[in-house]
Amino acid sequence: MTTSPLLEAYDSRSLRLPNRMVMAPMTRHRAAEDGTPLPIVAEYYAQRAGAGLIVSEGIWPSSRGQAEWRLPGLETPDHVRGWRAVTEAVHARGGRIFAQLMHGGRKGHPLARLDGDLPAGPSAVPAPGPARIRDGRKVEAITPAELTVADIRRAVRDHADAARRALDAGFDGVELHGANSYLIHQFLADNTNLRADEYGRGSIANRLRFAVEVVRAVASEIGAHRTALRISPGNPQFGMVEADPAPVYRALLAEVDPLGLAYLHVTDDDHYPALADLRPRWHGTLVANVGENRAPTTREQGEAVLAAGLADLVSYGRAFIANPDLPERFARDAALDTVEESTLHTHDAAGYTDYPSLAVTGSW
Numbered sequence: 001m002t003t004s005p006l007l008e009a010y011d012s013r014s015l016r017l018p019n020r021m022v023m024a025p026m027t028r029h030r031a032a033e034d035g036t037p038l039p040i041v042a043e044y045y046a047q048r049a050g051a052g053l054i055v056s057e058g059i060w061p062s063s064r065g066q067a068e069w070r071l072p073g074l075e076t077p078d079h080v081r082g083w084r085a086v087t088e089a090v091h092a093r094g095g096r097i098f099a100q101l102m103h104g105g106r107k108g109h110p111l112a113r114l115d116g117d118l119p120a121g122p123s124a125v126p127a128p129g130p131a132r133i134r135d136g137r138k139v140e141a142i143t144p145a146e147l148t149v150a151d152i153r154r155a156v157r158d159h160a161d162a163a164r165r166a167l168d169a170g171f172d173g174v175e176l177h178g179a180n181s182y183l184i185h186q187f188l189a190d191n192t193n194l195r196a197d198e199y200g201r202g203s204i205a206n207r208l209r210f211a212v213e214v215v216r217a218v219a220s221e222i223g224a225h226r227t228a229l230r231i232s233p234g235n236p237q238f239g240m241v242e243a244d245p246a247p248v249y250r251a252l253l254a255e256v257d258p259l260g261l262a263y264l265h266v267t268d269d270d271h272y273p274a275l276a277d278l279r280p281r282w283h284g285t286l287v288a289n290v291g292e293n294r295a296p297t298t299r300e301q302g303e304a305v306l307a308a309g310l311a312d313l314v315s316y317g318r319a320f321i322a323n324p325d326l327p328e329r330f331a332r333d334a335a336l337d338t339v340e341e342s343t344l345h346t347h348d349a350a351g352y353t354d355y356p357s358l359a360v361t362g363s364w
Contacts, residue, residue, distance in 0.1 A: 002333045004299065005306045010052060010313060012285045014173075014225040014262040017052035017096065017313070019327050020306065022265075022287050024315035025055040025100040025175065025230075027071065029345045030352060033134075034114065035060065035073030036082040042089040043353045047324035049095025052313065055175050055230075055265070056086075058102025058182070061162030064155070065183065067104025067119070069112040069134040070347060074099065074162045080169045087170030098173040098228060098262075099166040101159055101218075105183030106144035106192065107238070109133055120145035121186050122210075123194040128239040152199060152210060155183065160217040167222055173262050174222060176214060179232035180267075180292075181240050184211045188248055191241040204251050212255045224260045232267035232292060233274040245272045253281045260284065265315065267292045275310040287313040296339075299330050325357040334358055 010017045030038050045054055060066045060073045073079045083099070090097045106121030111133035113119065121144045129141030147155070163174045178184035186192040187210040193201055199209050211229075219227040231252070233245035242248070253264070263285035268275045275288055288311030291297035302314035320326050321344075322337040329336060343351020 001331050004303060004330055006299065006302050006314060007327060007331055010285075012312075013260070015053065015096075015285060019050075019052040020313045021052050021302070021327050021330075022313050022315040023048055023051040023054040023320045024289055024291075024317040025057050025102075025177070026317050026321065027057050027068075027345070028352065029068070029070045029347060031070050031072035033070060034078065035063075035066070035071065035075070036078045037072045037086060038347075039085070040349050040353050041072075041082070042086045045086050045097060046089035046093050046095070047353065047357070048320055048326075049090050049093035050325055050327045051095065051320065052327075054090060054095060054097040055315070056097060056099050056171075058100050058177055059083075059162070061101045061103055062158040063114045064117075064120075064158065065103030065105070066113050067102070067107040067182070068132060071102075074101070074165050074169070080165050083166070083169035083171070087172075091170070096172050098175045099169070099171040100175045100177050100230070101162050101166070102177040103155060103159070103183040105186045107181065109139065109142055111139070118142065118145045120147045120151060121183065122147060122192055122199065125192050125194065127181070146195075149197065149199070156210070156213045156217050159214045160221040163218045163222045163227070167226070173226035173228060174218060175228040175230055175265060176218060177230055178211055179230045179265075180235060181238035184214060185232065185235075185240065187211060188252070189240045189242050191239070204248055207248060208252050208255060211252060215256050215259065215261070219259055219261065225262055227259075228262045228265060229256060230265035230267070231274075232269070233278075234269040234272035235267060235292065237293065242272075245269075245274070246277055249274065249278060250281060253278060257282055257284070263287050263313070265289065266311070269293075275305070279310050285313065286311045287315050289315045289317075291317055322355050324355055325359070328358060332358065
């Protein structure tokens with residue numbers, strides 16, 4: 001057995017974790033057509049319960065936020081029952097799991113949405129195409145609708161209502177997806193928010209307004225100690241443009257830091273060193289992700305982040321897909337398996353629950 005700061009316990013006002021390794025949220029498309037997680041989802045997350053904390057794949061808070069076909073939701077009683085099976089399986093293995101609420105905003109297509117309606121974002125700016133529809137085909141991207149102020153207020157309420165349902169389903173907390181081109185990020189970014197009203201680009205305060213309102217609404221609904229936020233300043237995925245992220249995200253942290261959230265989840269970027277800039281401005285738990293748009297994060301990279309004081313916890317994505325017992329493998333200095341890319345977004349157990357642990361392979 002080897003020692004590593006990644007394997008040390010972590011305690012805060014909101015979290016008591018056996019190690020500092022977080023399983024990052026990752027879209028896997030293992031939901032039924034109505035958005036209810038399939039039975040194999042419970043097995044998948046339970047296999048990975050050795051993570052200090054699991055953050056679920058992105059879950060739409062209402063059908064208005066559905067970005068793709070067969071992504072899971074948290075809107076109906078069936079959704080709650082499906083997720084309760086997942087949380088009970090994780091807790092039975094001694095794990096902890098937060099639900100990531102992910103509103104697609106402009107992302108999506110009417111032929112990939114339960115309601116068949118047009119997705120809507122801060123402005124009528126299409127996402128780069130093509131768009132994948134329910135039969136698996138890719139079609140030309142569409143121009144989304146622009147959210148009205150009434151729509152924005154409903155989206156805030158949708159997040160708070162879904163957060164309450166997350167607790168009803170047994171989740172230990174909720175992470176709000178403010179990163180990677182989804183709705184909160186769309187309000188923050190330069191090219192997806194062209195509004196001229198109080199939610200628009202006239203000032204940084206306006207661009208932050210939606211993000212801050214969602215965080216406050218969810219914290220009010222379930223408690224700040226159960227509420228977290230993920231951000232990815234400067235992330236160019238899916239056509240996002242943020243020419244100067246620093247002033248925007250510094251202002252955002254100034255608004256939400258005093259709330260006492262469970263944690264802030266920050267994705268680093270090659271052009272804007274978000275961790276180095278924002279760590280001194282955040283007084284609570286910080287989770288670092290250094291693998292987005294890069295090679296999968298290694299043990300050594302995670303240890304370096306902790307040693308530099310840039311974060312308290314480190315999130316791992318692809319490594320947890322292929323290695324359900326990742327902390328155990330780090331502890332034993334064991335070899336890591338790699339992800340089979342062709343099965344990342346299929347709908348069955350292959351490439352999902354069939355990655356073996358060391359115990360299964362007889363390696364320990």
